[in-house]
Structures are given as C-alpha cells and as structure tokens.
Amino acid sequence: MEIRPILSTLRRHKLTASLLTLQVALTCAIVCNTVFVTSLRMARMNLPSGLAESELVMIDSTDLASGANPLVRHQEDLAALRDIPGVKSAAAVDALPFSGNDWSNGIQTKPNEPPQLSASAFNGTPEELETLGLHLIAGRSFLPDEYIPEDSAHGYTGIDHVSATIVTRSLAKQLFPGENAVGKIIYVGAGPTTIVGIVDHLLRPSLNQPDSVERSMLFPMLPDSNDVTYVLRTAPQDREQLLKTASDVLKKLDANRVLQNAQTFTQLRNHYFQRDRTMIGLLLASMLGLLFVTALGITGLANFWVQQRHRSIGIRRAIGATRGDILRYFQTENFLIVTFGVLLGVILAVGLNLLLMKHYELPRLPLYYLPIGAVALWLLGQLAVLAPALRAAAVPPVEATRSV
Amino acid sequence: MFGYYLNLALRSLKRNPALTALMILTIAFGVAASMTTWSVFRAVSGDPIPWKSSKLFVPQIDNWGPAGHGPKDTSNEPPDAMDYTDAVALMRAHRATYQSAMYQIGAPVLPQNPGQHPITAIGEAVYGEFFPMLDVPFKYGSGWSAADDEHRAQVAVISSHLNDKAFGGGDSVGKTLNIDGHEYRVVGVLGDWNPQPQFYDVVNTGGFSAGGGNLFVPFNTAIATNMINNGNTNCVDTPKEAGFVGLQKSECVWIAFMVQLDDAAAAQRYKQFLDNYTAEQQQAGRFNWPPNNRLRDLMAWMDYEHVVPPDTRISLYVALGLLLVCLVNTTGLLLAKFLRRSSEIGVRRALGASRREIYTQFLIEAGMVGLAGGALGLVLTGFGIAGIGWVLPRDIAALAHLDVSLLITTLVVAIVATMLAGLYPALRAAAVQPAWQLKSN
Structure with a gap:
C-alpha cells in the first residue's frame, strides 16, 4: 500500500x-x-484476610449491666454458644479484619528507641486462632498461662504485661528482615513481649494504608470490656440459621444486653468493599x-x-x-x-x-x-x-x- | 434574519441526518455520562457534606515549632490539632462566618427512668455555631445561642439514638438530663445525622466511627465542669501542671477546629489573620519561629489525614475526561462538515451576504447542535440520576445529587465548543474572495 x-x-x-x-x-x-x-x-x-471466611458468623454483644464481671460473662456466653449444634468452635474477640475497629500500637525492637512501625492488635479468648482458621506457619500457638485480661477498665494496660505475641509473616519480615522472627523480643507496651509464632495472613481491621495492610499481631489478652464480638465457626450452609439461634441463646442467657451486627463474615467483607x-x-x-x-x-x-x-x-x-x-x-x-x-x-x-x-x-x-x-x-x-x-x-x- | 438562519441550519443538518444525529448523541452522551458519574463518584468519594465542603476549612497552627517534628520528618507540617490557648484565641477573634472549637467527650448519662443503668454517651463539646456551620438537621428544637456559650449554660443537644435510650423517644426538648453529675437542659434532638466519615473530628475518630456523635454540650460548659478530653492528646513536653487544668495551660494539642469561609477572598483573609496572630505570638515570645500555619479546605484536610482513599478522586477526572473526548469528537465531525462548504459560502457571498452574516449563519447552525446535544444530555442525565437508585445501594444513591452549577458549566462548555468548531x-x-471560491468549484 x-x-x-x-x-x-x-x-x-x-x-x-x-x-x-x-x-x-x-x-x-x-x-x-x-x-x-x-x-x-x-x-x-x-486480598486474602487469612480467615476461614466462608465458615464464620459474628455477633456483637454489649452488656448493659455495669456491675457484672465481663470475663465471667464471656465465658458463660461462649459455653452456651458452643453447645449449639453445628458450632465447631467459638471465641470472643475485640477486632476482626474489615471490622474497622483498629487498635494500633507502636512497636520497638529495642527498648527506649522510637517505634519502628505500628501494627493492629487482635485480642481474643484461647480458641481465637482455631475459630478464625488462621494458619500458623512457624512457632506455636499461645499457652493457657500466657492469657491475661486486656484490663480495659484501666486504659487497656494489659498490653504492658503481655508476654507473647503471634505476628503475620509480613510484619515479621518488616520487623526482622532476613531473620527468623520466632523467639525475638519486641516492645509494644511497657514490657518485653516474645514473638512465639507466625501466621501467614491476617488483614488489619481497616485497609486505609495501602502499603501496610498486613501489619497485624495477635495477643493472648482476654477482652474484658462490656463490648465484645463473638465469632462462631460452622459449616457454610448453616450460617444464616446459626445467626438466629445464637441471638436467641444469648438473649435467653441474659436479656440485659444489646446484640448488634449479627452477620456472616462474607457480609462483613461485602459491606466493607461496597x-x-x-x-x-x-x-x-x-x-x-x-x-x-x-x-x-x-x-x-x-x-x-x-x-x-x-x-x-x-x-x-x-x-x-x-x-x-x-x-x-x-x-x-x-x-x-x-x-x-x-x-x-x-x-x-x-x-x-x-x-x-x-x-x-x-x-x-x-x-x-x-x-x-x-x-x-x-x-x-x-x-x-x-x-x-x-x-x-x-x-x-x-x-x-x-x-x- | 435569525429565523432564516435557523431555517438554513435545519436544512443543512437534515442533509446528513446520520451525522447530525451522531453529533447530537455524542454531546448528549458526554454530558449525561459525565454528569451522572460525577454525581455518583462524588457520593462515593466520601465527601460527607458535598454542598458545603468547599466552604469548610480546618486551620492548623504550629505551636510546637521545629522541636515538634521528629528528626526524620522533613515535611514541616504543623500539628493536626490545636492547643487550648490558640483554640480559645481563635474563637474570641471570631473572624470566620462560623467557627467552632471542639473536643471529644465521653460522659456517663443517667436515664430518666429509675432502674435503668447509666449509659456512656460519646460526643463533642462544641460551640453553638457548630450546628448552622455543618447544616446539622434537628428533629426537635435547635442548637444553642452565642449567649449560652458565653454564660456556660448547661444545655445539651442529643442524637435520636440517645433520645430513644434516655427518654424512650419523643420530643424531649426542655427535659433535663443528668450528664456527668450535672443537670443539663435538652435544647435539641438531632434528626438522622451520623455523617460518615465523621468529618468534623477526623483526628479522634479516624474518620469512621459508629459510636460517636450522640451528645453535644457547649465547649465552655464542658471546660468549666471538668469534662475531660475523651479523644487523643499529643504533647511534645509533659504539661507542667497535672490534670485537666494543666492540659489547658499546656502546649499539648487535643482540640479540633473548623471554620466556614464563604469564598476564596475570605479564606485568604483568614489565612492572613492566622499568620498575623502567630506573628504576634512570636513577638510576645511564645513562639521562637516564624508563622507556619495551614488552612486546608475540608476535602484537602481529609486527604491530608488519609480519610478518603486517594484514588477515589481519580474517578472524578475520568468522568470529565469522557466529556472532553465527546467534545473533541463532535468538534471534529462539525469541522469535517463545515470545511466542505466553502463553495456554498462563495455563492452566498457572491449574492451579497456580508462576512458577518456568514459567521452568524454558521454559529447558529453549530450552536443548534450544541444546544440540542446539551438538552438531550439533560434529559439523559435525569434518567441517569433516576437510574442510580436501581443500580446502587440506597445509602449511596441518596447522596448522589445533581450539581446545578456544574451542569450549567457543562452545557455552556458544550455549546461554546461546538460554536467554536463552527466559527473556524x-x-x-x-x-x-467569493469569486475565487466560485471559480474553483
């Protein structure tokens, strides 16, 4: 041409x-x-949240009786929830990926130095890892005697005494590049905390900072404020039914409370990305x-x-x-x-x-x-x-x- | 003569009906698509108060100086909240249309019904101007007056949520509420108002928070009754005195501030005022560094605080890019059509039409295309906005409003662009020369 x-x-x-x-x-x-x-x-x-998303349902419970001991309350609630047929495991937690409820702490690798970076804390009862379906890729899970209360009544000072933490692979790499992070000591609160394990993924409660969505760490701290989120793991097809049953069970156990945000994890994710x-x-x-x-x-x-x-x-x-x-x-x-x-x-x-x-x-x-x-x-x-x-x-x- | 040109234009446009339809449709599509997407994008881009966000500003004063920045921080940004001294000074100066200092409070509220347990209500201590500044809707009653601010009146505005909890709903204006051990008179109950992001206090709420915004009391009253700060406090040096009074005397920052400035000139004047104020503070020996202030409008402020994901704004430009391409497209088609008509112009000139008359004729023809495209675009935009409700979740669709001034701008741009295409x-x-054109044919 x-x-x-x-x-x-x-x-x-x-x-x-x-x-x-x-x-x-x-x-x-x-x-x-x-x-x-x-x-x-x-x-x-x-982005993978790290959780067994298709098997989880959640309910937020706010206890209105100010005199009750929240730790006891949570134990009773969890025991009742576990008795529901079809519940594989249950945990009380204070944060979840996409929940927006972010408690971030600065992390130092040496005491008395400015914090290197900050990461979101996930606290919960001993069944948390198993219920959420987190994959431990190194180290161990928390030991029973490592669990302490958050101490929400005194400004969440449990963080100053907590002895162990499990971090995400991404956070481990950022804190200790090229080294094995398991066994390393970090300073999140006042005292030293040992990294005892590493999970492959766990997204932060909100993804506002695009370059640090997996800066998450788990602590063996029991939620002890009046507000708590119960997470239940079950078969995918039983989720809707379980949400109804669980609300009834909790109401029957103690009517003086507010139940909110009863939803599946899939709904939470969908809502977050709407x-x-x-x-x-x-x-x-x-x-x-x-x-x-x-x-x-x-x-x-x-x-x-x-x-x-x-x-x-x-x-x-x-x-x-x-x-x-x-x-x-x-x-x-x-x-x-x-x-x-x-x-x-x-x-x-x-x-x-x-x-x-x-x-x-x-x-x-x-x-x-x-x-x-x-x-x-x-x-x-x-x-x-x-x-x-x-x-x-x-x-x-x-x-x-x-x-x- | 105008009627004659209209007639000529119609004839000419009828000669290529497909091309004419294409031009009109392209403009209409461009106007409608960009207006519809613009309105939706704006709704999802997190502008919580789109009709007013350009008039709301957040002043920042550098009361820390170079010591406030870490060794690695080279941005030289002032702190993102204010200390008590500066907040009160700015309120006293009262240089903006509306202004309010505010801090987060979390106070136990005793419900009226005996036997019910106290509730912790999270809210803000604000000035009375807060409510008109943010166009806060009231279900019952209203905000409080400047005199109430002045006299530290024990008045409160509560959310419908708190109203339901404390009084079981209904018009509670005039009732008293025990807040933090003091009796407050309820002067207003808010309508459905829980803006997300919670833009008036992004420093403390991180933008999104479900629990706040239930209780509003006068700033001065809260200070006088020792209602402590429930939000963040940042200090470079430890306060010299202990407690809440010590905090008020310190250079710690814990107060959010917002002003309404109605135009660019007002914003300019306010920035100047801030600089003068800090220069005075420098002369008085409080600051030993030159004024370093910021006055960001609400969207820039939320951007700076990373409340809105940064890539959201990009989408707005895609909508405008679409309109631009549509205009270029139509202009190209019009040019192709008009450039071919030199012989027709030659004939008209030879028959005695002046150049002016030729221009007028072409401008009218081009303008008609622009006008028709714009009008059709308006209709399509109407459909688009109505259609949003079908496609999008309700809370987003409800935010999608048509911006009238923008719409008019778009129409004018469409008509002017087509007319320019006709003029060339x-x-x-x-x-x-007409003779030359006639000959060349």
Missing part, C-alpha cells in the same frame, strides 16, 4: 484528522490509567462509554469522508483500482490516524500517570499497559472503519462519469 |  497519497489527503484535512488523533490519544491515556486504577482496586478487594465495587462498576462503565464514543467518532468521520470522496473513489476504480485497494486505502488511513493518536496517547498516559503519582500516591503504570492499550485502540479503529470502508469499496467505477 | 471554517471560508 502506497502511504504517500494517503498522507497528502490527510494533509488537506489537517484539522479534522488531528482532532481525531487527539481523541484517540486522550482515549488511550484515560483508558490505560483507568484500567490500571481498576486493577489496583480489584487487587485490594481480593463502595469499591460501585466505583469499579462506574469506572468500567465510563471507560466503555469512552471507547464507544471514540469508535462512533471514527465511524462517523470515515462515513463522511467516504461520502465526500465518492467521485474520486469512482475515478480510482475506473482507472484500475480493485475493491480491495479502496478497502485497504481507508483501513490504512485509519491505521495511520490511530497510530499517531496512540503515539501521542502513550506519552499522555505516562504523563497522566506521573501526575496521579504525584498527587494521589498511585504506583507507576506498568509499561506493558501501553502496548496493550495501543493494540486495543488499533483493533477498535479497524472495527470502526470497516463498515464505511466496505461502503467505499462498493462504489462502482461508473460513479466517475457522473457529475456531483 | 466560517472564518477561513469568509476570508477568501
């Missing part, structure tokens, strides 16, 4: 062609970055809209050009050009315009990404997005131009003899 |  005649035609439609080029460029830049942002969000939504899902849907819809408009623009302009050049197409056909030549002419023309657009678009995409990185703490756009975006736009352009180009190819040679 | 070919064609 000879490109020079196409270029000279395009030169006569400089403004129109460059506007189409600009449109393709903008589309390329926006689509590349939108897909990137969407993929980041999706990755965040699919906004993200909406956002992803809208981003994808806008992106498809953008591609659609660009395709329409290409078709519209090509149609118009075909109509305008009816006579010259006829002349070309009359002097020997085949239908294929005409078809390829318009396809090549489109390819050239889209190519210019894509070249400009790649620069714009990188520029846009740099801007977003600067203002919105976004990571760098992986370079492989650019060729994929380019190919997508080439395909889109070719698809969009196909109908007008076929119409052009169908112009009969006799058109040359007709006057306009 | 007219300018070019009208510049050439």
